[in-house]
Amino acid sequence: MKLTGKKVAILIAPRGTEDSEFTKPKQALEAAGASVTVVGLQKGRAQTVRNDLDPVAEYAVDKTITEVSARDFDALVIPGGSVGADKLRASPDTVSFVRAFFEQEKPVAAICHAPWVLAEADVIRGRDLTSYASIRTDLVNAGANWTDEEVVVDQGLVTSRSPDDLPAFNAKLVEEVAEGKHPEQAASV
């Protein structure tokens, strides 16, 4: 398997993470042989949504954000959902965790509203990316080069616009994790 031995963290908010943007990348990584750890803000189960608002399912949190370090992983995935991404960025521990992946030159993938967390971590100056269209202004104001494409790959940073882009997002995510460290990730920190 392409990603055998690779350890990947995927973030989840207590409520409001978009279900498909959590489950589909996780499945794609596991199908490629990676070990995926669900990292939450608190112990117990986290509730996902569809279309930002409608409850879908609950998932077990494997580790809380205070129990992990970026050093434990080879890559990071941040799912969207307006409320979920807003809650993730409001957690200073989470923002530090995200920033450490950039400092350690490791691949990071963010979809839909998740790039808000990258803006909060101040790691996107001069970087090419995309997102859900509504947050374009926030990302441009944070220094990013925003483009309207199903997936944008910039030296270990993988971004997409919405659940419709998941096939392209997952394919590039697996590629970037397989490649390993990308020195350019540290250049924008």
Place this chain on the structure above:
Amino acid sequence: MKLTGKKVAILIAPRGTEDSEFTKPKQALEAAGASVTVVGLQKGRAQTVRNDLDPVAEYAVDKTITEVSARDFDALVIPGGSVGADKLRASPDTVSFVRAFFEQEKPVAAICHAPWVLAEADVIRGRDLTSYASIRTDLVNAGANWTDEEVVVDQGLVTSRSPDDLPAFNAKLVEEVAEGKHPEQAASV
């Protein structure tokens, strides 16, 4: 009554506007004698939420955004709710409507996540304001001077952080609407 003859628009998203941030300012304005028009993105009824995610109630939309002009009103209120504010900013007609209140020097009040709509309209450069803490970075990146206070009033621009601040927010809102036009509102456009 202090606001007799004053016409105020209040925005509502199809889903995801925070219930108390819609109902309480509307009640305060009406109690002071103002006429309040509910402006939505589409005809029919709009569904509000509590704590960003839990459905609360449905309200009739009086006018859609394409049926109104800032010239029809003396002031504007923008309620929060993460999803609601995100949907409002994604509507170009709504962003133009918000911007016109600043151009016309009229009071604008925004609470919680609603200042995202002000960032989208690019009307907050050099302005003093507050918001829900999670979006502080987006507002600072858009040029605002952000402070952590229950209500900030800057020459016709009234902002607060969360539903807990509604009493202070509503009191200042009524004051600013009573005062009428504020030339400084146009200075940041």
